[in-house]
Amino acid sequence: MAKEAQSEIQDPIIRVRDITVQFGTTRVLDGLNLDVKRGEILGFVGPSGAGKSALTRTIIGLVPKIAGSIEVFGVDLDSSSTSQRRNVERRWGVLFQQGALFSSLTVGQNIQFPMREYLRVSQRLMDEITMAKLTMVGLKPEVAERFPSELSGGMIKRVALARALSLDPDLVFLDEPTSGLDPIGAGDFDELVRTLQRTLGLTVFMVTHDLDSLYTACDRIAVLGNGKIIAAGSIADMQASQHPWLRQYFHGKRARAVMG
């Protein structure tokens, strides 16, 4: 088992090659290459507006690309059949920046939505799994009865994570998961992502600006700039980098505060 896991780490779960994305005449991503390895937590950083969300949305198929190829779980998403694609989609979970909870469903129904569609299990099991997911993301079971409009910003993030994890995916995309959480909540959230990654063998693709998350949760960091990955590696590599933006990012006042 352990050996198998070792060999699996080598093959990338997401393989992005020469991706080019254009909005109107502005080229957002320009021949970008990126590998995400199985079982790792990849932190994805870059200046605001550099196209971090655009890359995430391109990988999950919400933004059309004009060139390049994307492979997820070894399936080329351009040439795959509908059922192959469905299969891939069932194995990933997405946490959107604003949560994107269905406003007319309760929290419980939101979490159960993918289960209801994909699994034929009893209502009792769905209710119980919902409770389990809510407990995992640190919410009380009572929250299940509430509507998204009655939740605080931090709770929305947690419920959205619970929904993203609803089918126990192998891969989760987190778009700024800790923004809008208090530092303790954000720390719990990082810890939670870590735990889930350990227990479920989860691969996490995390767009973030939270330096704490980068230091405590991420195995590897990729930096986006000028439509390309300008650096990828461990936190130590980032600190050693001479790139001006990276220097500013990892040696700024806030970074020093985090490092203590």
Add this chain to the structure above:
Amino acid sequence: MSSDPKLERIAKGNALALCATGTWTASFAPVLERMVADAEKLAGTPQNIFIDVSEVAKLDTFGAWLIERLRRSLTQGPVEAQIAGLSANYSSLVDEVRRVRATQEVDSSTITISGMLEQIGRTVAGVAGTVTGLVDMLGAVLAAGIRVLIHPRSFRLTSTVHHMEQVCWRAVPIIVLITFLIGCIIAQQGIFHFRRFGADIFVVDMLGVLVLREIGVLLVAIMVAGRSGSAYTAELGSMKMREEIDALRTMGFDPIEVLVLPRMLALVLALPILAFLGAMAALYGGGLVAWLYGGVEPEAFLLRLRDAISIDHFIVGMVKAPVMAAVIGIVACVEGLAVQGSAESLGQHTTASVVKGIFFVIVMDGVFAIFFASIGM
């Protein structure tokens, strides 16, 4: 890698081991649930039961929870059923689900007499609330209008012109088309039935009075309620959902002045124009049918029309238009500002806006009919 999950019963001395094997993940959830439900029936047997998970190839929340559920239902009295052979990398997951409290069944609400009475009471109070809401909004709009009259600088001309374009200019083609067709139909039906009495020419009287007094303005008002009332509710409602209205308020703007007043004004100006155009289109359509279908020459039609109708009919129709516009606008804005956080709420209020708008337009029309009859117009 993935193999079918199994739950085997193996006797070990005087204890019974439930050996879980295979892949215990979400994709096998229906099978797992059935197996676990089967094994739960063992609860109550005097044997010592433990669950052996050492052979589980893969475990996720679904599998972990089902094992935990089994453990709980097998636990009898003070002695807990044990889980054996848990590998280190899954132990935290199992610990995680162990913290989950079992769901208590929520008893679905039963219909009781007091519940029904409560519902009736709430509905009646809701109707009263609707009326006070409309009066509130009317007052707020008038107050905002007076403020604008005192400080003309704060009047939002651009916004008003924009809404005029949306509700008036862009509505002209569809309004003219529909009223033209209705005019045609009225004339055709009139001729068809009046011909039996040899009273063909009276179709002109009917058409003139009906179109100028009632149909023209009523039809146009109903169409505007459906077309622009719903748009107002949806616009204001989605602004409410995204806290844009709260943002306006915190910047010191009055949402009524900024959002509602220009819309109301645009509607109040637009409806008389549209009603006039609609009436003309209906008369034209009716005249055309009278000529082609009934053989009433255009000259004869116009002569008869001049005798049949007076300026009073036209005034009655036109006076109603701005009042109906105000009713539609107020209903639409009240509903828009009442939208709560969900998409469903937006849909409900947009529906309510159109339904209430049309209802009040027809009620107003009835009130006007009584009023004009009493003053002899």
